[in-house]
Amino acid sequence: MNGQAKAAPRAATGPRAAGVLRTGKLAPLNERLAKLGLVTDWDFILHLPLRYEDETRIDPIGMLTPNEPAQVQGEVLTCRMVETGRGQQLVAEIRDDTGVLALRFIHYYPGTQSNLKPGTVVRVFGEARPAWGGGLEMIHPKVRKPVASEETLPSALTPVYPLGENIQQNWLRKRIARALMDLQGMEDPIPKALTEPLGLPGLRASLEYLHSPPPDANAAALSERTDPHWQRLKFDELVAQQITLREMRTLAARDRAPELIEPAPGSPAELMPKFRAVLPFRLTGAQERVWGEIERDLAQSAPMHRLVQGDVGSGKTVVAAMAALRAIEAGFQAALMAPTEILAEQHFRRIVSWLEPLGIRTVWLTGRQKTAERREAIERIASGEAQLAVGTHALIQEGVAFANLGLAIVDEQHRFGVAQRLALSRAARPAGEADDAPARKPHLLMLSATPIPRTLAMSYLADIDVSVIDELPPGRSPIETKLVRLDRRDAVVGVVKSTCATCRQVYWVCPLIEESEALDLTPAVDCAADLAARLPDLKVGLLHGAMTSAEKESVMSAFTNGEINVLVSTTVIEVGVDVPNATLMVIEHAERFGLAQLHQLRGRVGRGAGRSACVLLYDERLSAVGRERLRIIRESTDGFEIARRDLELRGPGEFLGEAQSGMPMLRFANLETDGLLVEAARDAASRMLAECPDAALRLARRWFRARADLLTA
Ligand code: ADP
Ligand code: MG
Numbered sequence: 001m002n003g004q005a006k007a008a009p010r011a012a013t014g015p016r017a018a019g020v021l022r023t024g025k026l027a028p029l030n031e032r033l034a035k036l037g038l039v040t041d042w043d044f045i046l047h048l049p050l051r052y053e054d055e056t057r058i059d060p061i062g063m064l065t066p067n068e069p070a071q072v073q074g075e076v077l078t079c080r081m082v083e084t085g086r087g088q089q090l091v092a093e094i095r096d097d098t099g100v101l102a103l104r105f106i107h108y109y110p111g112t113q114s115n116l117k118p119g120t121v122v123r124v125f126g127e128a129r130p131a132w133g134g135g136l137e138m139i140h141p142k143v144r145k146p147v148a149s150e151e152t153l154p155s156a157l158t159p160v161y162p163l164g165e166n167i168q169q170n171w172l173r174k175r176i177a178r179a180l181m182d183l184q185g186m187e188d189p190i191p192k193a194l195t196e197p198l199g200l201p202g203l204r205a206s207l208e209y210l211h212s213p214p215p216d217a218n219a220a221a222l223s224e225r226t227d228p229h230w231q232r233l234k235f236d237e238l239v240a241q242q243i244t245l246r247e248m249r250t251l252a253a254r255d256r257a258p259e260l261i262e263p264a265p266g267s268p269a270e271l272m273p274k275f276r277a278v279l280p281f282r283l284t285g286a287q288e289r290v291w292g293e294i295e296r297d298l299a300q301s302a303p304m305h306r307l308v309q310g311d312v313g314s315g316k317t318v319v320a321a322m323a324a325l326r327a328i329e330a331g332f333q334a335a336l337m338a339p340t341e342i343l344a345e346q347h348f349r350r351i352v353s354w355l356e357p358l359g360i361r362t363v364w365l366t367g368r369q370k371t372a373e374r375r376e377a378i379e380r381i382a383s384g385e386a387q388l389a390v391g392t393h394a395l396i397q398e399g400v401a402f403a404n405l406g407l408a409i410v411d412e413q414h415r416f417g418v419a420q421r422l423a424l425s426r427a428a429r430p431a432g433e434a435d436d437a438p439a440r441k442p443h444l445l446m447l448s449a450t451p452i453p454r455t456l457a458m459s460y461l462a463d464i465d466v467s468v469i470d471e472l473p474p475g476r477s478p479i480e481t482k483l484v485r486l487d488r489r490d491a492v493v494g495v496v497k498s499t500c501a502t503c504r505q506v507y508w509v510c511p512l513i514e515e516s517e518a519l520d521l522t523p524a525v526d527c528a529a530d531l532a533a534r535l536p537d538l539k540v541g542l543l544h545g546a547m548t549s550a551e552k553e554s555v556m557s558a559f560t561n562g563e564i565n566v567l568v569s570t571t572v573i574e575v576g577v578d579v580p581n582a583t584l585m586v587i588e589h590a591e592r593f594g595l596a597q598l599h600q601l602r603g604r605v606g607r608g609a610g611r612s613a614c615v616l617l618y619d620e621r622l623s624a625v626g627r628e629r630l631r632i633i634r635e636s637t638d639g640f641e642i643a644r645r646d647l648e649l650r651g652p653g654e655f656l657g658e659a660q661s662g663m664p665m666l667r668f669a670n671l672e673t674d675g676l677l678v679e680a681a682r683d684a685a686s687r688m689l690a691e692c693p694d695a696a697l698r699l700a701r702r703w704f705r706a707r708a709d710l711l712t713a
Pocket of ligand 2: 316317411
């Protein structure tokens with residue numbers, strides 16, 4: 001939920017802000033509502049209260065308990081401006097038969113005072129607190145227009161909705177109530193036969209209940225969302241999600257991919273045994289198992305959609321290379337797309353060193369190439385002369401068409417959106433073929449070091465199979481992680497020096513370079529200069545996003561060759577870079593990084609036999625969440641565990657962006673805690689698709705509108 005209900009109008013900060021408020025220029029109302037995701041009636045209906053206020057009864061002033069919300073009614077005795085050290089305040093006093101209560105307004109509108117004319121009867125809602133001079137007072141209570149009698153008390157709890165910029169609670173209540181009125185004639189979207197056995201109430205009744213529950217509603221069940229009416233809403237959301245996923249799968253099942261079958265043993269096309277002979281190591285058991293899963297998929301005519309998850313350094317690249325090799329053996333092309341230039345290039349070098357000895361023709365494609373060079377690469381891809389293309393986003397740009405792409409590999413897939421993944425498989429369409437031709441797709445292999453917890457993967461990536469490389473290659477040493485306060489940076493420079501004295505290398509990561517001034521971060525440039533000055537015997541290199549690719553390339557290769565001892569960089573080295581001789585990673589302002597990022601960065605060391613360490617330099621003024629992140633990263637080196645904690649800290653919406661999963665996030669249901677409901681929803685979705693497919697699709701569309709666009713992508 002974003003935003004918080006505020007009983008009082010907000011003013012600018014600072015003592016002078018006290019007093020009468022004026023409103024400034026505002027964006028149009030519909031724009032402000034759209035910011036909250038409120039466009040259609042259905043959006044308003046699903047805008048559920050943050051909490052409720054009980055205005056169904058009136059408490060006697062004499063019986064008020066400090067710090068508990070209450071509603072009282074009384075006659076205004078006095079109302080006046082009071083000059084205080086912090087500006088003018090408005091103070092009124094009201095009285096009922098049992099006592100007197102003060103009302104204090106530090107900020108107020110001109111209308112506030114006119115509503116509080118002495119002699120009028122008002123109804124106020126708020127929390128009473130002990131006042132300075134004794135007695136009780138309410139600060140910024142909600143004041144109702146003068147009321148005549150008690151008969152007008154509402155019969156339901158009053159909802160308090162999340163608000164946006166200058167959207168009034170009362171206005172929003174009325175708008176939502178109107179949207180709910182329109183539901184009157186609505187038929188329940190899910191047949192009763194599916195909801196009743198689960199003890200779930202009707203949808204309309206549930207929505208009405210959640211917007212205005214009766215006074216005796218179970219407050220805890222409402223706030224914990226375990227109330228049956230909440231369950232019903234979550235159920236609808238989950239059923240809609242399941243239907244959407246089935247639909248995606250049905251569409252995908254119509255696609256055809258080439259069957260990439262192993263050539264007969266001894267045939268001249270056979271390459272795999274030669275490849276294994278060239279490799280400088282043996283595959284781990286986990287790598288073999290995952291390769292087996294991929295191999296089976298590739299032989300099918302249904303396109304593979306497989307995600308290989310493996311912690312940093314688990315050796316995903318070699319498995320990807322084997323898949324590419326299988327496509328090539330079978331007479332097709334393969335493509336590998338990486339999110340950054342550095343990473344793409346590193347893959348290219350490594351894979352070329354494995355595959356070129358086997359006579360495989362490879363091509364390199366990036367946006368920063370010279371035009372002539374790029375044109376040549378594109379031609380070799382289009383003619384089919386190139387068997388393997390490695391590159392960045394350039395691979396999915398306009399004008400790139402493969403002669404016969406059999407396999408598309410996306411490395412660090414979490415860095416790409418669904419749209420980009422889809423674009424790579426679309427590039428498989430031979431040039432000139434219409435967009436709506438029966439879909440011929442390449443097999444798709446995705447690699448990721450950011451593990452998606454199993455429950456999430458099953459739900460959001462239901463159209464994707466997951467393989468896990470859960471074993472690191474032998475000979476790795478554990479990485480020791482240390483948290484060091486930024487003011488002890490000097491001591492860390494000493495550690496850098498002693499590390500390099502043993503011929504090891506060091507990464508020093510600084511956050512962002514462009515925004516550094518504004519964010520008060522140590523700019524990488526200054527940092528590199530500073531380290532160079534303090535470590536005169538060492539060669540300090542600098543790598544940042546604003547450098548040209550040629551510059552980056554030369555710095556990277558100097559570091560790989562050991563000519564540079566300390567590589568200062570921004571997060572450009574985050575993914576995939578592999579220099580086994582680097583054993584120390586220093587991350588400055590570690591509190592500014594996300595958990596996944598820290599884990600990825602740390603994974604750059606501990607790749608060789610040498611003992612490795614990661615020093616997280618942090619600013620003491622970090623937030624509670626920042627502190628928690630650092631604690632998690634120090635305690636665990638297991639990517640899956642870190643991802644699980646990350647999920648807890650952030651919630652699925654942020655963890656797995658909509659752009660990545662292609663699946664709108666669940667708003668109400670929680671896959672971890674609503675497990676039983678998820679199961680039931682799965683069954684209900686099957687039955688609805690079989691028995692009332694039209695209703696099923698209507699339900700899915702209502703909840704997951706946005707998904708429709710991706711389905712046709
Ligand atoms: P990641 O899974 O993070 O992409 P890489 O594929 O870059 O990991 O592999 C990390 C390093 O481990 C590379 O230097 C790679 O050559 C090496 N490697 C991969 N598999 C093995 C193995 N079975 N035995 C030894 N080293 C391996
Ligand atoms: Mg990798």
